[in-house]
Amino acid sequence: MEKAPRELETFGAIQRYLAQAAMQAVASGVNTPWEEFYLDIRSNPDGTARAIKFRVIPVSGGPKDLIAPKLIETIVNDLWEMRGTFSPETWYGMKLTISSKGQCNVDFNYDPNCRADPEF
Numbered sequence: 001m002e003k004a005p006r007e008l009e010t011f012g013a014i015q016r017y018l019a020q021a022a023m024q025a026v027a028s029g030v031n032t033p034w035e036e037f038y039l040d041i042r043s044n045p046d047g048t049a050r051a052i053k054f055r056v057i058p059v060s061g062g063p064k065d066l067i068a069p070k071l072i073e074t075i076v077n078d079l080w081e082m083r084g085t086f087s088p089e090t091w092y093g094m095k096l097t098i099s100s101k102g103q104c105n106v107d108f109n110y111d112p113n114c115r116a117d118p119e120f
Helices: 006-029 070-085
Strands: 034-043 049-058 064-066 093-099 104-109
Touching (some): 006 049, 006 064, 006 070, 034 070, 049 070
Antiparallel strands (some): 034 049, 034 093
16 A cells, blocks of 8 residues: 655644644533534635634534634644645635544535635
């Protein structure tokens, strides 16, 4: 099996670090059992990171928005700097979802003609 390019390994490591930082933030900032949380990240048209939505879905009750800690903002900036390495049509959005059972999912948005509203 061929080894992944170094950039891809680094990108994966940054994503794992982001997931760990987000889990720590949820553990310290949410005092109720939760089902999942997500970080939804969008950029403005010039490609710079614009908005980070950090939301926890508790087992009971409505979703709770959290303020993304500075560490998460720093990790997101690292991801944004690397994103052009992997696709000529650089992605403008990313959603990292983690369930309380540890399942992790990352979705990317690529369509440059259909940018999401950065205000969500």
